[in-house]
Amino acid sequence: xxxxLKNVVFIIWATPFNTVLFPEALRMAIGQTxxxxxxxxxxxxxxxxxxxxxxxxxxxRPDIHESMELLSACGVRVFADxxxxxxxxxxxxxxxxxxxxxxxxxxxITDADVVMNFR
Amino acid sequence: xxxxxxxxxxxxxxxxxxxFADVGHEVSIFLMEDGVLNVVINHSPxxxxxxxxxxxxxxxxxxxxxxxxxxxxLNRDQFLKGVEFQSQYDLSKLVNGCDRFLSFI
Numbered sequence: 001x002x003x004x005l006k007n008v009v010f011i012i013w014a015t016p017f018n019t020v021l022f023p024e025a026l027r028m029a030i031g032q033t034x035x036x037x038x039x040x041x042x043x044x045x046x047x048x049x050x051x052x053x054x055x056x057x058x059x060x061r062p063d064i065h066e067s068m069e070l071l072s073a074c075g076v077r078v079f080a081d082x083x084x085x086x087x088x089x090x091x092x093x094x095x096x097x098x099x100x101x102x103x104x105x106x107x108x109i110t111d112a113d114v115v116m117n118f119r
Numbered sequence: 120x121x122x123x124x125x126x127x128x129x130x131x132x133x134x135x136x137x138x139f140a141d142v143g144h145e146v147s148i149f150l151m152e153d154g155v156l157n158v159v160i161n162h163s164p165x166x167x168x169x170x171x172x173x174x175x176x177x178x179x180x181x182x183x184x185x186x187x188x189x190x191x192x193l194n195r196d197q198f199l200k201g202v203e204f205q206s207q208y209d210l211s212k213l214v215n216g217c218d219r220f221l222s223f224i
Binding site: 004005006008021024027028030031032033034035037113114115116117118119 | 151152186206207208210211212214215220222224
């Protein structure tokens with residue numbers, strides 16, 4: 001495992017505006033791509049609110065657009081748990097977000113070398 | 120590790136690091152967010168601390184995210200001697216170079 005490129009998954013449970021957890025997770029995720037690690041973001045529970053096309057700087061929160069564009073450019077995939085979206089009646093989300101079922105989410109986590117859990 | 124000394128995770132990380140170092144493992148700790156407060160020099164008699172100083176003496180490497188210290192208005196001379204100031208790039212190298220990575224966020 002040592003020295004081998006890692007499969008890193010960031011699980012986001014935190015809502016977009018209550019803390020700076022989401023922008024910080026994005027900053028860490030971008031950092032992980034520098035060493036060519038395979039990085040994925042998984043939005044779970046209330047974390048799926050981050051799937052919306054939000055404008056956080058309108059309320060003085062850190063802007064995430066540049067980070068999201070950079071993530072996309074670095075090949076980071078952003079997944080959202082379909083059931084969590086449905087439970088919150090979120091029908092529309094950003095085009096950068098891919099919906100996945102619980103089984104796929106489970107495999108994403110179990111196949112990971114490193115899991116970082118942002119609650 | 121993101122947690123400040125108020126949190127049990129700060130103490131758990133310290134105890135784990137001690138235990139791993141005691142059996143000969145190479146241990147590195149990367150502190151971010153309020154986690155950096157675990158290595159601020161604190162002379163208060165009732166100082167809030169999980170006691171990270173002895174870890175450095177045992178050879179445990181402790182690094183901080185420089186950005187998160189700067190945005191908290193903390194200066195380098197406020198931290199324990201031996202602590203390194205690093206970046207997310209360094210964290211990615213740490214993730215690549217380790218056998219096991221544990222996160223406490």
